[in-house]
Amino acid sequence: MENAKKAARKRKIRKFIESFKTNKMGMIGAIILGIFIFLAIFGPIIYPYDPMQFGTAKDVMAPPGPGRILGSDDMGRDVLGGLISGTRISLAVGILATIISMVVGTIIGVASGYYGGRTDAILMRFTDMFLVIPWLPLMLVLAAILGSSIWNIILVIGLTSWAGTARVVRAQALSIKERQFVERAKSIGADDRHIMVKHILPNVFPLVFANTILVSAVAILSETTLSFLGMGDPTHPSWGMMLHFAFESGAASVGAFWFLLPPGLCVVAVVLAFTFLGYAFDEILNPKLERR
Amino acid sequence: MEKYILEVNGLKKYFPMSKGFSFKKEKQYIKAVDGVDFYVKEGETLGLVGESGCGKSTTGKCIVRLHEPTYGEIIFKGENVIDYDKNKLRGYRKQMQFIFQDPFSSLNPRKTVANAIGEVLYVHNMKNKKERIERVEELLNLVGLQKRHMYRYPHEFSGGQRQRIVIARALSVDPEFLICDEPVSALDVSIQAQIINLLEKLQGNLRLSYLFISHDLRVVRHISSRIAVMYLGQIVETAESNELFDHPLHPYTKALINAIPTTDTVRDRKKILLEGDVPSPANPPKGCRFHTRCPHVMEICKNEVPEYKDIGGGHYLACHLA
Numbered sequence: 001m002e003n004a005k006k007a008a009r010k011r012k013i014r015k016f017i018e019s020f021k022t023n024k025m026g027m028i029g030a031i032i033l034g035i036f037i038f039l040a041i042f043g044p045i046i047y048p049y050d051p052m053q054f055g056t057a058k059d060v061m062a063p064p065g066p067g068r069i070l071g072s073d074d075m076g077r078d079v080l081g082g083l084i085s086g087t088r089i090s091l092a093v094g095i096l097a098t099i100i101s102m103v104v105g106t107i108i109g110v111a112s113g114y115y116g117g118r119t120d121a122i123l124m125r126f127t128d129m130f131l132v133i134p135w136l137p138l139m140l141v142l143a144a145i146l147g148s149s150i151w152n153i154i155l156v157i158g159l160t161s162w163a164g165t166a167r168v169v170r171a172q173a174l175s176i177k178e179r180q181f182v183e184r185a186k187s188i189g190a191d192d193r194h195i196m197v198k199h200i201l202p203n204v205f206p207l208v209f210a211n212t213i214l215v216s217a218v219a220i221l222s223e224t225t226l227s228f229l230g231m232g233d234p235t236h237p238s239w240g241m242m243l244h245f246a247f248e249s250g251a252a253s254v255g256a257f258w259f260l261l262p263p264g265l266c267v268v269a270v271v272l273a274f275t276f277l278g279y280a281f282d283e284i285l286n287p288k289l290e291r292r
Numbered sequence: 293m294e295k296y297i298l299e300v301n302g303l304k305k306y307f308p309m310s311k312g313f314s315f316k317k318e319k320q321y322i323k324a325v326d327g328v329d330f331y332v333k334e335g336e337t338l339g340l341v342g343e344s345g346c347g348k349s350t351t352g353k354c355i356v357r358l359h360e361p362t363y364g365e366i367i368f369k370g371e372n373v374i375d376y377d378k379n380k381l382r383g384y385r386k387q388m389q390f391i392f393q394d395p396f397s398s399l400n401p402r403k404t405v406a407n408a409i410g411e412v413l414y415v416h417n418m419k420n421k422k423e424r425i426e427r428v429e430e431l432l433n434l435v436g437l438q439k440r441h442m443y444r445y446p447h448e449f450s451g452g453q454r455q456r457i458v459i460a461r462a463l464s465v466d467p468e469f470l471i472c473d474e475p476v477s478a479l480d481v482s483i484q485a486q487i488i489n490l491l492e493k494l495q496g497n498l499r500l501s502y503l504f505i506s507h508d509l510r511v512v513r514h515i516s517s518r519i520a521v522m523y524l525g526q527i528v529e530t531a532e533s534n535e536l537f538d539h540p541l542h543p544y545t546k547a548l549i550n551a552i553p554t555t556d557t558v559r560d561r562k563k564i565l566l567e568g569d570v571p572s573p574a575n576p577p578k579g580c581r582f583h584t585r586c587p588h589v590m591e592i593c594k595n596e597v598p599e600y601k602d603i604g605g606g607h608y609l610a611c612h613l614a
Binding site for chain 1: 356381382385386389390392397398399400401402403404407411415416443444445465555573
């Protein structure tokens with residue numbers, strides 16, 4: 001019997017993969033993201049790099065050439081090495097911040113939608129507050145107060161980006177709680193926690209999942225922004241940090257494009273990949289957009 | 293005196309109307325259920341019939357306290373359910389299961405059959421995981437489904453099969469009373485018969501009592517030992533099933549029975565056609581609620597509410613004609 005359960009799950013996954021394969025946007029996103037994830041995991045093994053090892057005077061802002069494919073930066077460090085080790089930091093910060101944002105957003109959204117009434121009003125005004133406060137100044141202030149460690153950056157990004165998710169989840173929870181199976185669960189004596197966890201959560205999950213991917217893009221962009229503005233953790237150089245140093249050292253004015261462009265392009269590529277994936281998942285998982 | 297498993301006295305449910313701002317001092321109410329009395333004997337089926345919007349389902353939901361009644365008593369096995377606190381209510385809801393009308397929306401689309409049926413056991417902390425699975429198998433057999441259906445999702449089943457799952461789910465905690473809220477009206481006629489027969493079989497085997505809510509008189513006649521006819525939030529007539537069909541006394545009951553389609557083309561029936569629509573439950577007519585549509589309306593009907601009383605042999609009636 002356990003096998004039947006597994007088979008049902010397998011069927012579902014196979015169906016999902018099949019419709020994903022036909023989605024061009026999704027496939028491009030998946031491939032780009034796949035490359036970066038590979039780099040994040042295995043990059044430092046394939047291409048060892050130590051951010052604390054500075055070059056000599058002749059290495060400073062040296063253009064690309066043999067031995068250094070992407071040239072070197074203002075401290076004579078290899079740009080390609082920095083880029084690869086930055087991948088890990090940027091992705092990790094983005095994903096962890098997204099998880100925080102999703103957990104907070106989902107809990108607030110489900111509670112707000114399910115309980116309704118006064119709870120809903122209070123939680124949603126709180127959410128509105130986070131929606132209308134300009135997020136960049138808020139993040140800057142929080143990062144400045146908490147100090148620039150990598151965990152603080154994750155926390156700050158996570159705690160400022162959940163409001164949209166909470167809204168979307170609440171809307172869905174509102175519609176699901178009126179369905180008959182929820183009423184029935186009440187009639188058998190189930191408590192609120194059971195109904196929220198077992199009935200509402202599974203039904204808002206596809207939405208949360210599609211949203212997760214879109215929020216990841218924003219989180220990575222936020223991290224880059226914070227680091228670029230000098231709020232990053234200097235012991236964990238990310239792409240944003242590289243851009244920060246490139247800007248500070250005047251890489252643009254001396255024409256050191258090899259220092260400025262690669263981290264910028266990487267950020268664009270990853271954000272684009274997440275966005276593509278997000279739209280693809282939405283198209284597949286959202287029954288209203290399903291193509292038949 | 294026979295034992296009543298469920299007794300409902302003077303049940304009222306008013307829903308407040310709140311459309312926009314109103315400067316009227318008096319709050320308006322939809323009087324969905326307005327003073328309903330009935331009882332169900334142990335092991336019998338009471339059919340509750342009436343047209344849509346007359347308060348049948350609301351009555352059912354009040355009994356399991358999905359709606360809090362505005363007024364009235366619900367006495368289940370000698371105890372007034374209205375006074376129950378949270379804990380006692382849980383125990384009560386174990387003995388009183390509710391079967392909803394639509395088997396398509398009363399099953400969570402993201403839960404397997406095993407999860408759906410086992411849920412009630414889980415909620416009431418009964419049995420461990422392995423025992424629950426065994427119980428689910430047993431229940432599936434009981435309602436005529438197979439073990440291999442256990443890990444499928446609701447969308448893989450037909451309406452009739454889904455209703456079987458819903459019934460299995462209701463039976464999982466060995467309830468004593470089932471409220472069936474139009475359990476077959478969403479199904480094909482041939483499937484209706486199967487489900488009705490299943491419900492009858494289960495009643496015999498498991499000593500269940502039913503409150504069977506429906507608008508389909510033929511179905512109700514088939515399954516019920518007694519029938520209560522509801523009109524605009526009130527019960528107008530209650531009698532033994534055959535008695536009600538052979539000697540309907542209330543003009544509304546007569547009209548309902550007359551409206552059942554038959555295959556009998558030879559007999560020349562005099563048709564009773566009711567004029568007009570059901571009045572709004574927000575503003576029910578004075579006097580007898582049926583007087584606006586009654587073919588035998590008298591002066592007294594417009595002013596005085598007829599008393600709902602026993603006219604002999606367990607036949608209850610609320611009409612000035614009798």
